[in-house]
Amino acid sequence: MAPSKDFHHPYQPYEIQQQFMQAVYDCIEDGKVGIFESPTGTGKSLSLICGALTWLREHKGKMFDEAMQSVQIDDDEPEWMLEHARSSKRSEALQMRADFEERLALVREKDRKTREHAAKATHLQKRRRQGNGKTDLDDAYLEQFALDDYESDKDVNSGEMSKYSAGTTDVLKKLGLLGAEDQDAKPTEMDEELKIFFCSRTHSQLSQFVGELQRARLPPGLPPGDSISTGTTSTYEEVKQISLGSRKNLCINPEVNKLESQTAINERCAELQQSKTPSEKKCSFLPNKDNQELVLDFRDHALASIHDIEDLAAVGKKLRICPYYASRSAVDPAEIVTLPYPLMLQKSARAALGISLRGHVVIIDEAHNLMDAVESTHSAQITELQLRIGREALMIYLQKFRNKLKDGNRLYVTQLVRVIDSLLLAVTQVQAVSGAGGVLDAGALLAGKAVDQINMSKLAKYISESRIARKVEGYAAHLKQTDVVNGGVEQASGVSDTPILTHVQNFLTTLANPSKEGRFFWSRDESDKSITLRYLLLNPSENFRDIVAEARAVILAGGTMSPMEDYTAQLFPYLTSASISTLSCGHIIPASHLFVRTITSDASSPLNFTYKTRSDTTLIRRLGNMLLELLPKITGGTVIFFTSYAYLSQIQTQWSADSTLTKLAALSKPLFFDSRSSSAEATFASYSTAIHSNPTRGAVLFSVLGGKLSEGINFSDALGRCVIVVGLPFPNLESPEWKAKAEFLDRQPGAKPGAGKLRAENVCMRVVNQAVGRVIRHKGDWAGVVLVDGRFGQERILRKLPGWIKRSLPEGGGSGRVRDVSEGLGEFFNERTAKQVA
Template sequence: MVANFCDVCGSLLNPATGRCPRCFSGPSRPSPPKTARSSQSIAKQGHGLFPYEPRPFQLEIVDAIRNALDSGKHIIMESGTGTGKTVCSLVGTLEHSRPRKKKIIYLTRTVSQSDQVMKELRTIARNNKITGIAVAGRMKSCLLQKQEGMRDVPPAVMARICEDRKARTIANERGGCPYYADFLAIGELAFTQHCFANLPTVGEFDRFCEKQGACPYEARKAIMPMAEIIAVPYIHLLSEDIRNNLFDRLKLEGGDFTVIVDEAHNLIDAARDQESFSISVFDLDSVLVEIREMGNSFLKNHISIQDVCLVLKEIIETAVKELIPARANDARLGRRFLEGRLRQELGLSGEDLDNLCFSMIDRGEKILEDRMDSGKEPVSHILRLGSNLRSWIASSDSIYLKTISADSGGMLVAACLEPNEIAQFLKGTGGAVHMSGTLKPLRQYADLLELTPISELREFPSPFPSTNRLTLYTEDVSAGQREMKEDPSMKARIESYIIDICNATDRNTMVFFRSYEMLKSMRYSIETEIDRKLYWEESGNSYKLANAIEAFKTHKDGVFFTVMGGKIAEGLDFPGQELDIAVIVGIPYPPPTLVGEELKRRYDQKYGPGTGWEYVSAAPAVRKMQQALGRLIRTETDKGAAVILDSRVSRYCSQLDAKPTKDPVKDITDFLGWSRRF
């Protein structure tokens, strides 16, 4: 008898059923719905995995992805609304990866994006055997955290708690984790079968595990090595520690996987944020409180942790007073500023300073262990300070901009300028897919990640009729800070435009401001003059925002006020009559910062004069406007109109497909075929 093995996990198949007893893969799948094209029909075009009747450009995108990956290149692509980026990237990458037995790591910025991945996998799976899982971090999935109120515990500390609780569970000791115990009792097979049979979203899988009383995080860890496609948040690749743990669990090396980066325009900023760090007066005060509770410790040359904190506080507070100019919030620091001051004040050599940091880290780790053993909250501010101080000393001035900030009572900030860690990782993958609906200029993305020599840049337009969207801009107002300051009447004229447009119809309208400050400054006038149901995005209240969005979508007669670059402007869909008109107030240029100015200088020097402004200011602003405009047309039958209240947008007409207007209300109502309300 010839043995048959599962081509997903390698286990021996059940000869009676042909199914895998470990991962539940098998030959049978539910019949495809009527909306899906038959696998035989698509197979004639060589794309047996593609589950739909293809729209224009979709199979071209699949081919472009597969061909680029086959040649060891990175494909960096912008594809418009309706091109089906998720399903095209999955199919194209599968066509490359499957013959090579490579896993696919799909990077997403939000849980809702990973949900879309799983939904597309379900569609593909109707005609083809496919296995995948959407991964969430411990902080989102740990039932113990929810039960014991440990939501504010740092991730590294929670990992230590988890390992300790699991060890106690395995040893049958008190203080173990009941959810891990139930996971062990049920066994990983049940969870693997459920996952591969249903391809659940993050929330669906969490709820399934919770009903069993089992830990979703541990269940995912067990399933991941057997999955063909793993959808993970950005942090799983941006954090070196998390990435190493992920790859160890998956048993992956350089050529064993292919990466898809979704919403790639966010990746570089996310990488910079991940590699940046700070030391604040607030942090130091927390260390002093910990010292009073846990005791002081001497580190080197009779210097104590308390001594280090007090010296650091004095250095920071003095720098805030002496170095930050009037009406500014921060200032650049000279090379080795902090190291020089610490060595001078504490009488240490460079080697002594390194050893002092390691001693603080050792003391902090001991405090963690003691607090865990005594059942207290497992956190150590000393550990964090020692780690950040060590990182500051080790960081290169060629990669980081070091500043003093007045925030948090005074703060030393090491801002990453060049995210070399993720750039080096991506260059070693042998090719990846980087995609977004708003990624131009593509050369910028390739340049900043040092992928230009090994990348292919592609643009794919939306298959939806361009005539379905009208984009206008006014020539007599500008919402720039300088222009509004020079002309006191400008604010009232912009408000008048907003009020007239919103009162002209009873169709869902969304107003996008360049900043929360501008939104707040105009709110009173707008609220008193617009005769519609009004909704407002208020930062920091996710539950209230979700309810407002749902009400806006449901009633279809309101006006929603939000900001460009916010939660609504990117990632949310408003198909059909859920959104008909968009008003954009101002161009969302990033505010001037020391980091931005340094990046402009470096880019001008490295890529040519003017490149700095294009990369740091113009491109991000246009991208945010494109994202806001993209909310209008989400299906091939949608029709919508937009007005940009800023004459400066004339320089971006070709990118935004915008034309001037003298009467936006008339042009909008004529285009949409409506009569005015008033």
């Protein structure tokens, strides 16, 4: 048997970790798409790091050797000339590498010089004057709300460069801090490194990944060379990593980062860089011709050690250079780039950050949410109230500034009013339709006069670049403050986190999408009968395809990826099975540490918590009796998941009325209920305190599948000795959205019969699997899992459980009655408790 490959794991890896790292390595080597599942608590992040970085360093070494061998000379030259040419080329390349490593090794010395430079720069800076709260109507004050002249699309630069003055653009180009379209224009000290782009949902998850990355110790990808100091040891080389984030995370200008919304921060940042902005009011932290050395210092600081996003902001503050822009200088020489979902999934966001995925490796962690994230990123909605307030605010704005609008602004503002009117016309038409909602044809939204001739993409771009949304909102707030107007405009002022016209802009973007990729819907609010218009992306594959096409390999990883057929069918329908690699790892715990059973009936009859039957008062009372039988068998914490907050509230109400809650309280286990209105952190903290004060007695936490306490919460050890799932959280298959989704999936080429229903089933079981996976967090952990519903007795449903859960399920599915499961649960806890004491 061949020895296992050394992936330089900082600990002795388990067999499943070795298997996972090998799968990651092979997937990248073969240039495939990988869908990998590794349960929570199995060291997934570290396995991803070691598998991917081992490939990266080895591949780098192979490419270096091949490049050296490719050096050729004339055929009539002697062999020693060829060897000399190759040796010279090798030494030159390694020396360049060594010089860069030495820069990183000497970064502390550079920091001293930077502080001196920053101190001089600070002395020369002028303090920005704060606003005096002036609210009178003089023209000088109101000028801030006027629109800048807007040239036609033929005369204006596109993309991020159009936001800045020519001088700023030139400096940003030279430093390589603009979008990907400017990559050819920038001089760099080093060629771009082959790299890994690692993304996850949130910055906190990325920070956890960065913490794991600090454990990695891998050998250098390139040889040290003869008598060349690389600034590294002979056994390993520090990983070069950079975290990318939004301005909201990285802005260090106190006048900008005090703003609450992402939109406001972006707009204010762009305003401070405009050519018409006085030099003393421009952002002093922006890279310019006088502080280019600071950008390189920032790059060296960023790469000298591993940083999360908060660390980079601190480095920027110390060096007094904008980390949002300066971090881009570290992308090319970095080996790992970490970034959140939104910056990866939007092509425009990647272009704005100046990153290209071509030929690189993309790893998406927590990928069980990926399809939802793609759909959410490219979907939008707008309410009737937003449309009416937005139009009113826009018309009031035009009354004041109409005469100052030149041709470019006049054209687009007129188009904007027409589009809003057209959307309001559609709202009026559906008001007369009965029902709570339905599907809308795109043509109905564009039925206004000449609206179908408007280029929605250009109009949305105009709203963004002209910043008309913020100016209209700001003027409305000014009028309210001076009591000039009231009524509807008051609701539009504030100024809000996201201006109403920005919501309009987002909705306009969806009107430019191909109709085959999504559908428009309307819904009626039962409380005030108002209408909401929504666009739902139905086909996420096309919006993810450019990532797959550009990258060398794409890996989707998560603790709960089962069932996996959703990803292949909806994200990669254009790929053959040979291009996709899948792996569902087992768990590091032995099967004996997990007790898994299904309860399909009690002494009376089957237990079916379907949407039609779950509100039956007799069924809810039988559920309470079942818990009264199970809970005394459990030591430690029990987490009980229900299908929705509304259903949990209904159960709580009935149990209060029929004394079931009193009986449950008599078990001496404190009871805690999650709710939409309560703080999840506070509920979990109270539950944890009760558990830690008496681990044997434990406590009971009633929560919701897919709710605030079903994902990202650590129910390790006594916090989660048993998880009980009541019912299956199927989406509402009768809603217009799910009907459209099912119809779309059923029509796809090669779709299985009932593909839409299958998708709903997969979504449902992924939520169940995510909740169940919360209770096992490390190799010594153990827990019981009880699945309560007649449908859990179906093989089709059980097949969608992760492999590590199915292996602890008895042959035949473990389907049983309450009494049988109660006895087995008691035996399991007695055995585990005895072993724990021993």
